Amino acid sequence: MKKHAPDAIDLLDADHLAVHSMFEAYRELVAARAPAPQRRTLAEEICIELTIHARLEEEIFYPAVRDALDDDELLDDAEDEHGSQREFVAQILATSAEDELYDAKVAVLGDYVSRHVRKEREQVFNRVMASRMDLQSLGRMLAVRKEELRSVQDALKEDALASALA
Secondary structure: OOOOOOOHHHHHHHHHHHHHHHHHHHHHHHHOOOOHHHHHHHHHHHHHHHHHHHHHHHHHHHHHHHHHHOOHHHHHHHHHHHHHHHHHHHHHHHOOOOOOOHHHHHHHHHHHHHHHHHHHHHHHHHHHHHOOOOHHHHHHHHHHHHHHHHOOHHHHHHHHHHHHHO
């Protein structure tokens, strides 16, 4: 029996779970009073993962869902939330890990992302799964684009930093 590749929902939700684990690991580093460079490294990984994930959704997933569900308001809200997330990411990347508010900024981003994920799962994913969308094909497109974005992580980080300084 041939195993099916993950569909779009599986791939996006795997990202959600991975980032959740990274935020948990960050909280553990803070509790253990880990050195700033160690916390900074993980915070930057979180920021890159969120940036890649948001790009996947904005470039591929949301446009396909917008066409299939014909619900602009739902997806406008999700895209607005990504804009706020980008601002948090930019602030974290532009702040020194020694800054007294650094850990708090990462924690706020974690809480914000958790709320966004919960809302996306309940309001978007459930409707998408009930639709007739080709989630396998969409998943393949997401996987290809994700690999492309991973290959330019440094450029993504520079873009995020530039927006913090703008």
